[in-house]
Structures are given as C-alpha cells and as structure tokens.
Amino acid sequence: xxxxxxxxxxxxxxxxxxxxxxxxxxxxxxxxxxxxxxxxxxxxxxxxxxxxxxxxxxxxxxxxxxxxxxxxxxxxxxxxxxxxxxxxxxxxxxxxxxxxxxxxxxxxxxxxxxxxxxxxxxxxxxxxxxxxxxxxxxxxxxxxxxxxxxxxxxxxxxxxxxxxxxxxxxxxxxxxxxxxxxxxxxxxxxxxxxxxxxxxxxxxxxxxxxxxxxxxxxxxxxxxxxxxxxxxxxxxxxxxxxxxxxxxxxxxxxxxxxxxxxxxxxxxxxxxxxxxxxxxxxxxxxxxxxxxxxxxxxxxxxxxxxxxxxxxxxxxxxxxxxxxxxxxx
Amino acid sequence: xxxxxxxxxxxxxxxxxxxxxxxxxxxxxxxxxxxxxxxxxxxxxxxxxxxxxxxxxxxxxxxxxxxxxxxxxxxxxxxxxxxxxxxxxxxxxxxxxxxxxxxxxxxxxxxxxxxxxxxxxxxxxxxxxxxxxxxxxxxxxxxxxxxxxxxxxxxxxxxxxxxxxxxxxxxxxxxxxxxxxxxxxxxxxxxxxxxxxxxxxxxxxxxxxxxxxxxxxxxxxxxxxxxxxxxxxxxxxxxxxxxxxxxxxxxxxxxxxxxxxxxxxxxxxxxxxxxxxxxxxxxxxxxxxxxxxxxxxxxxxxxxxxxxxxxxxxxxxxxxxxxxxxxxx
Numbered sequence: 059x060x061x062x063x064x065x066x067x068x069x070x071x072x073x074x075x076x077x078x079x080x081x082x083x084x085x086x087x088x089x090x091x092x093x094x095x096x097x098x099x100x101x102x103x104x105x106x107x108x109x110x111x112x113x114x115x116x117x118x119x120x121x122x123x124x125x126x127x128x129x130x131x132x133x134x135x136x137x138x139x140x141x142x143x144x145x146x147x148x149x150x151x152x153x154x155x156x157x158x159x160x161x162x163x164x165x166x167x168x169x170x171x172x173x174x175x176x177x178x179x180x181x182x183x184x185x186x187x188x189x190x191x192x193x194x195x196x197x198x199x200x201x202x203x204x205x206x207x208x209x210x211x212x213x214x215x216x217x218x219x220x221x222x223x224x225x226x227x228x229x230x231x232x233x234x235x236x237x238x239x240x241x242x243x244x245x246x247x248x249x250x251x252x253x254x255x256x257x258x259x260x261x262x263x264x265x266x267x268x269x270x271x272x273x274x275x276x277x278x279x280x281x282x283x284x285x286x287x288x289x290x291x292x293x294x295x296x297x298x299x300x301x302x303x304x305x306x307x308x309x310x311x312x313x314x315x316x317x318x319x320x321x322x323x324x325x326x327x328x329x330x331x332x333x334x335x336x337x338x339x340x341x342x343x344x345x346x347x348x349x350x351x352x353x354x355x356x357x358x359x360x361x362x363x364x365x366x367x368x369x370x371x372x373x374x375x376x377x378x379x380x381x382x383x384x385x386x387x
Numbered sequence: 388x389x390x391x392x393x394x395x396x397x398x399x400x401x402x403x404x405x406x407x408x409x410x411x412x413x414x415x416x417x418x419x420x421x422x423x424x425x426x427x428x429x430x431x432x433x434x435x436x437x438x439x440x441x442x443x444x445x446x447x448x449x450x451x452x453x454x455x456x457x458x459x460x461x462x463x464x465x466x467x468x469x470x471x472x473x474x475x476x477x478x479x480x481x482x483x484x485x486x487x488x489x490x491x492x493x494x495x496x497x498x499x500x501x502x503x504x505x506x507x508x509x510x511x512x513x514x515x516x517x518x519x520x521x522x523x524x525x526x527x528x529x530x531x532x533x534x535x536x537x538x539x540x541x542x543x544x545x546x547x548x549x550x551x552x553x554x555x556x557x558x559x560x561x562x563x564x565x566x567x568x569x570x571x572x573x574x575x576x577x578x579x580x581x582x583x584x585x586x587x588x589x590x591x592x593x594x595x596x597x598x599x600x601x602x603x604x605x606x607x608x609x610x611x612x613x614x615x616x617x618x619x620x621x622x623x624x625x626x627x628x629x630x631x632x633x634x635x636x637x638x639x640x641x642x643x644x645x646x647x648x649x650x651x652x653x654x655x656x657x658x659x660x661x662x663x664x665x666x667x668x669x670x671x672x673x674x675x676x677x678x679x680x681x682x683x684x685x686x687x688x689x690x691x692x693x694x695x696x697x698x699x700x701x702x703x704x705x706x707x708x709x710x711x712x713x714x715x716x
Contacts, residue, residue, distance in 0.1 A: 143550060147491050150543065155480070162476050197526035201549070206542040213535040214479065220530070221472060 060290075062088040063127035063171075065160065066134030067107055068096030070238035071176075075131060075283040076101060082287070089125050091118075092134065112156035119163040122171075129290050130173040132160055139180060142204035153207035154214075161214065165222045172225040174289055175215045179232040179275070179302070179341060180205040190306075191275075191344035194230070194298050212298055219296030227293035229286070232302035232343045235363055236279030237370035245276065245312060246367065252322050253371040257379075262323045268332035270309035273340040275302045278358035288352045302343030303356050315361060319368055389619075391417040392456035392500075394489065395463030396436055397425030399567035400505075404460060404612040405430060411616070418454050420447075421463065441485035448492040451500075458619050459502045461489055468509060471533035482536035483543075490543065494551045501554040503618055504544045508561040508604070508631070508670060509534040519635075520604075520673035523559070523627050541627055548625030556622035558615070561631035561672045564692055565608030566699035574605065574641060575696065581651050582700040586708075591652045597661035599638035602669040604631045607687035617681045631672030632685050644690060648697055 060083065064072050067090025079086050080101050090096060090107040098107045110117055112134055122130075135153055136142070142149035157175065164171060182192050183201035200206045211228075218224040241247045248265060255263035285301050293299060310326075317324045348354050358366075389412065393401050396419025408415055409430050419425060419436045427436045439446055441463055451459075464482055465471070471478035486504065493500060511521050512530035529535045540557075547553040570576045577594060584592035614630050622628060639655075646653045677683050687695075 146494070146543075146547070146550075147487050150487070150539075151480075151484070154483070154539075158476050158479070165475070195526070197524070200542055201546065203543065203546055203550075206539055206546055209542060210479075210483075210535055210539040213529055213538060214475075214532065217530065217532055217535055218475070221475075221532075 060086045060128045061126060062086055063122070063125055063130045064088060064090045065112060065130075065132050065156075066092060068092040068094045069133055070236065070240070071234065071279055071282060072131070072133050073099075073238055074236065074279045075133075075286060076105065078280070078283045078287060079103065089121070089127070091121065112159060113152060115155075115159040115162075118159045119166075122160070122163045122169070123167065127171050130160065130171055131176070131286060132157065132173060133176055135176075137178075137204070139202045139204045142202050142207075146203035149203045150207045150210075153204065154210050157211045158214065161218055161224065161226070164224050165218060170225060172227065172290055173215075174286055174293075175211055175226055175228045176286070177212045177228055177230045177298070178205070178208045179230055179300075179343060181208045181212065181230055182341070184338065185341070187340065190340060191304055191342045192300065193344045194300055194347055216296050216298075225295050227289045227295060228298040229289065229301045230298060230343070231282065232275040232277060232300070232341070234279045234282055235276045235367065237366060239279070244309065245364075246371070248309075248313060248316055249364070249367045249371050250375070252316055252320050252324065253368060253375060256320055256322050257372075257375060260322070262325060264325045264327060265313065266327045266329040266332070267309065268329065268334060269337060270313060270326060271339065272337060273306040273308045273342065275304070275306055275342045276360065276363075277301065277303045277356060278363040281356040281358055284357070285348060285352075285354050288348070288354045292352050294351070299348045299351075300343040300345055301348070302345050303360075304343065304345045305360070306340055306342035307360060312364070315364055316368075319361075319365055389415045389457045390455060391415055392451070392454055392459045393417060393419045394441060394459075394461050394485075395421060397421040397423045398462055399565065399569070400563065400608060400611065401460070401462050402428075402567055403565065403608045404462075404615060405434065407609070407612045407616060408432065418450070418456070420450065441488060442481060444484075444488040444491075447488045448495075451489070451492045451498070452496065456500050459489065459500055460505070460615060460619075461486065461502060462505055464505075466507075466533070468531045468533045471531050471536075475532035478532045479536045479539075482533065483539050486540045487543065490547055490553065490555070493553050494547060499554060501556065501619055502544075503615055503622075504540055504555055504557045505615075506541045506557055506559045506627070507534070507537045508559055508629075508672060510537045510541065510559055511670070513667065514670070516669065519669060520633055520671045521629065522673045523629055523676055545625050545627075554624050556618045556624060557627040558618065558630045559627060559672070560611065561604040561606060561629070561670070563608045563611055564605045564696065566695060568608070573638065575700070577638075577642060577645060578693070578696045578700050579704070581645055581649050581653065582697060582704060585649055585651050586701075586704060589651070591654060593654045593656060594642065595656045595658040595661070596638065597658065597663060598666060599642065599655060600668065601666060602635040602637045602671065604633070604635055604671045605689065605692075606630065606632045606685060607692040610685045610687055613686070614677060614681075614683050617677070617683045621681050623680070628677045628680075629672040629674055630677070631674050632689075633672065633674045634689070635669060635671035636689060641693070644693055645697070648690075648694055
C-alpha cells in the first residue's frame with residue numbers, strides 16, 4: 059500500500075495521475091503539495107491537498123519525514139520557457155532548488171522512497187533532423203534557462219542514484235495533451251476556439267497562431283501517467299526515460315483533423331507575436347527504451363485524444379455559459 | 388588597455404595569469420577578487436586584490452558596475468570533488484550561484500565585457516576508452532555534484548550568449564601542473580616528497596598513493612593561462628574549448644620521470660584511503676579545437692615542467708628550513 063507524495067498537485071498531470079491511482083491502486087494514500095490551493099477531490103483513497111512553497115526546504119523536509127512517502131512524483135516546476143528568458147536566474151535557481159529540497163532529505167535521512175524526477179524534452183535543445191527521433195543517449199544541448207535547469211535536475215538525480223543509492227528515476231517528457239490542460243497550450247487553445255465557434259453556430263473559425271508547420275510529439279496525458287506509474291513499478295534506478303509517442307505531428311495536421319472532427323472550417327492567420335525566434339521545426343522522441351523495458355505503449359491514438367478534448371471543451375464551455383460567475387473566479 | 392576582473396585571485400592559476408599579463412600586457416589594469424585575502428603583488432600595472440564573498444550577488448554587481456571590467460576571468464570555485472560528495476547541495480548551489488552572480492549583471496546592464504567561464508574535464512564524467520581523446524562534442528555525463536554544477540555553468544553560459552548576446556567563452560580545463568600549486572594535488576605532492584627525501588640525503592623515497600596506473604592529461608599552468616588569454620583575444624562567443632595537452636600520462640610514468648630527474652629511487656605503496664571508488668582509468672582530452680582556431684599549442688613539454696617543479700620545491704623547502712616560523716603562518 060503505497061504512500062504517494064505529489065508535487066504540483068493542482069496541475070493537470072497530477073489530477074490525471076490521481077485518477078489513475080483511483081482506478082488501479084485504490085488502497086493507496088496520497089498527499090498533494092502545491093503553492094496554489096487545490097481541491098482534495100473525491101477519491102476513494104485518503105487524499106489530502108496541502109499548500110506549501112516548495113522553495114521552503116525545511117518545510118518540505120518536515121513533510122517528507124512526517125508523511126513518509128514510498129513514492130514521490132515531482133511534477134512541480136516553473137515550467138514556462140518564455141518566463142525563463144525574462145528571469146533566467148530565478149527560473150534556474152527556483153527549478154533546481156525545489157528539486158533539491160525534495161531530493162536532499164532522501165539522501166540525508168537514508169530514505170528508500172522512489173522519486174520520479176519529471177524532466178522535459180527541452181533538455182535536448184537544438185537538434186538536427188538526422189538526430190530524430192531523439193533517443194536518451196543523444197547529447198543534451200538545452201536552449202533556454204529552463205532547459206538548463208532540467209538538465210541539472212536530471213544529472214543531479216543520476217549522481218544521487220549512483221553516488222548515494224538514492225532511488226531516483228528520471229523522465230524527459232515531451233508535449234502532453236488531454237482534458238484539463240489550460241488553454242495557454244497550443245492544442246487546447248485550438249480546440250477551445252473551434253468549439254466556441256461551433257457553439258456560436260459558426261461554420262468557420264479563424265485561428266491566429268505562430269508557425270503551424272512545426273512538428274511536435276504529443277502524448278495523451280492518460281498515457282503519460284500510466285508511463286509514470288510504470289516507472290514507479292519497474293523503472294531502473296538512476297535511468298532516464300523519454301515519455302513520448304514517437305510520432306511527430308505538425309500543427310497543420312492537428313488543425314485539419316480538428317476541422318474534420320468538428321465540421322468547422324479553419325482559416326489560419328499568422329500572429330507575428332506568436333512566432334518564436336529560433337523555434338525548432340521538428341521535435342520527435344523515441345519511446346523505444348520505456349517500450350522495451352516496461353512494455354509500455356500509448357493506448358490513446360491521436361484522433362481519439364482529440365475527440366475527447368473536443369467533448370471536454372464542449373462540456374466546459376457549456377458549464378461556463380450556464381454559470382458565468384463560476385467562470386470569473 | 389583592458390581592465391581585468393579575476394575571481395579566485397589568491398589561487399595559483401590567477402597568479403600565473405597575472406604574471407602572464409605582466410609580460411604581455413603591462414598597460415592593463417586588474418582587480419582580483421577572492422574570499423581569502425591575497426597579496427597585491429608587485430606588478431608593473433595597477434593591480435588591487437579585494438576580499439569579497441562571491442555568494443554576495445549585490446556586492447559583485449556593484450564591483451562590476453564600479454570597476455567596469457572589459458575582461459572577466461572566473462577562476463573561483465568550490466572545486467573539491469570530494470567535498471562535493473560530502474555536501475552535494477552546497478557544492479551545486481554555491482558553484483552555480485557564484486557564477487550567476489557574475490554572469491547576470493552583464494545581461495542585466497547590457498555590458499560588453501567578455502567573461503571566460505572556466506569549467507572542468509569533470510563535466511565529461513564517465514567515459515569509455517573509445518571516446519578518447521575527449522572532444523567538445525562528446526555528450527556530458529558528469530559523475531559528481533561538482534561536475535553537474537560545472538555543466539550547468541557551461542550551459543547557462545551558452546544560453547546567455549545565444550539568447551542575450553552576453554559575451555561568454557567557456558572552457559573545460561583538464562589537470563594543471565606548475566609552480567605554486569598546493570601539494571594536495573597529486574603531482575606537487577609527489578615532487579615535494581621526493582625533493583624532501585633528497586634534501587635529507589636519502590637515495591630512496593617511499594610514496595604512498597592511490598592507483599598510480601591511472602592516466603591523466605596534465606598541462607603546464609603557464610600554457611593554461613596563455614590559452615585563457617588567447618580565448619579573451621580570439622575565442623568565439625558561446626563556444627566551449629578543451630584546455631589540455633592531448634597527451635595522457637600515467638602516474639607511474641610521472642614517478643619514473645621524477646626519479647630520473649632527481650636521482651632518487653621511488654618505492655610505491657598503495658594507500659587504500661587514497662583509492663577512489665569508480666575512479667576512471669584514463670582521461671585525455673583533445674585540444675584540436677583551440678589549436679585550429681587559435682593556433683595555440685603547449686610550449687612546455689612535460690619533462691621540463693617537471694624539472695621546473697623540482698626546482699620550485701627545492702627553493703620552497705629551502706626557504707621553509709631557513710625560516711620555519713614563516714612556514715607556520
């Protein structure tokens with residue numbers, strides 16, 4: 059009966075991970091930590107949502123010693139690449155400090171909890187087409203302060219695993235998609251706009267966006283959390299695993315599939331403010347390692363993920379229309 | 388007429404860099420910073436040695452704004468790999484913080500000073516014989532908390548150079564040798580012991596050491612500082628350069644050469660406390676990049692460096708015998 063400590067508990071990945079536990083491990087206990095308050099939800103297992111600033115090392119140490127987790131899922135991060143360019147020192151030091159605040163008590167007190175250190179495809183940074191799909195042995199060349207912090211997090215994990223025997227497993231997680239993701243991300247932003255147009259009876263939706271020719275590797279968040287759970291169960295200590303689909307999709311492809319699903323025609327307009335300098339045209343990962351070691355593979359195909367997302371935004375926008383005040387909170 | 392700001396100014400590399408400036412750029416001005424007091428020396432050019440804790444960000448920012456360096460040589464570090472295993476969080480955060488305290492004012496105030504970020508061969512970490520000699524494109528796999536901090540320092544440098552145009556050039560510096568190096572390092576420790584034995588009239592010297600079969604890449608510190616100066620002059624912004632000889636030498640080879648030079652027979656005894664777990668057998672770098680871009684190459688061959696070191700320790704031990712009180716300071 060595992061005791062899960064989950065950081066970044068108010069986020070959408072954490073909520074899907076809790077839903078996964080509900081289905082597969084209902085005898086567990088969980089404690090969520092976040093700097094933002096979040097709901098304790100309605101889970102069958104004991105779940106508490108605590109508010110804590112992860113930059114407060116002694117407070118985290120106390121939580122770890124009091125709660126005695128057997129598994130720690132570190133999802134919290136200052137994850138905006140854009141913000142990391144505006145405040146590089148804060149982004150770097152905050153991301154590495156919140157991670158060390160969690161990692162160090164395990165070493166210091168010789169705890170045997172397994173820590174899943176969630177990293178990012180941003181660690182790869184600038185890559186050449188010949189490097190695709192990206193495998194875990196590829197040299198890391200992070201291209202943002204955020205990316206550098208993620209590399210440091212991963213390399214510290216490895217050093218702690220090898221040097222002190224701390225039980226850490228690391229990921230490099232690529233793009234996620236799924237219900238609950240905020241519409242500041244590209245796919246939910248597209249879906250919200252198209253669903254909104256359809257609800258208003260429009261047959262056409264104008265989408266203003268950055269470069270829609272870019273290719274990314276999107277994985278359904280429900281496949282992501284199943285991969286994370288698999289790594290708790292059978293990942294190898296001190297090893298890093300790509301979490302990705304292995305399939306690249308251009309945003310143009312996403313838009314045309316979305317048009318087909320919703321029956322709304324999409325007109326594209328380039329928004330120069332959304333064009334990013336030096337944006338990489340194509341980022342696709344190889345999931346071979348986790349596939350061969352864990353037998354994990356995606357269960358949601360991209361089209362059905364998108365259909366679920368359309369249904370989610372239909373419901374969400376409907377609720378907002380019915381209770382506009384709720385929306386303003 | 389350049390204005391040099393040098394961190395870690397009390398260290399032996401800084402002292403050799405100042406001596407190099409004295410010979411080649413006597414119209415410069417220099418300010419040394421160190422947490423330890425150091426002598427202002429007797430240079431022809433204006434040189435001040437200041438005491439400052441580099442963890443004090445606002446103080447460094449003020450120094451940078453007041454002194455307005457055109458070139459910054461960042462030699463200061465918490466450089467003990469062993470200590471980094473004892474206090475991993477301090478080693479990581481202190482090394483990255485002192486560097487960011489120096490780097491960030493350049494970005495924040497849009498200063499055009501060139502910063503030379505001195506890194507370490509420890510960034511490569513665990514390597515396979517097939518990877519030797521190590522080139523700059525080799526994937527980094529640091530094996531200690533200290534090594535991870537050095538990788539972060541280098542990657543932050545690259546991101547600042549590419550993202551903000553900050554003028555940073557990076558090194559991965561391999562083993563140094565030369566007059567003034569403290570005898571906690573392996574070569575000066577060997578030389579001191581052998582010279583001490585000879586001064587006492589002994590024909591034989593017992594050397595207790597770790598594994599003397601390990602192969603390392605040693606470069607004379609006078610070649611090191613000439614390489615650093617070359618990078619200030621002609622290194623490319625945002626690029627990293629190995630600083631090494633390209634030649635591997637086992638400690639056994641060092642000992643037999645030392646025996647030949649001094650006429651003292653050396654008996655080896657393994658000291659188990661000096662054996663390091665997972666010590667890499669062979670670390671050799673490739674200096675091809677700096678050679679081809681700058682035309683730099685080592686001028687001191689290993690044998691003459693060792694002869695100079697023997698002379699240095701002869702003199703130093705002689706002085707200590709003549710004024711034992713001096714020695715106790």
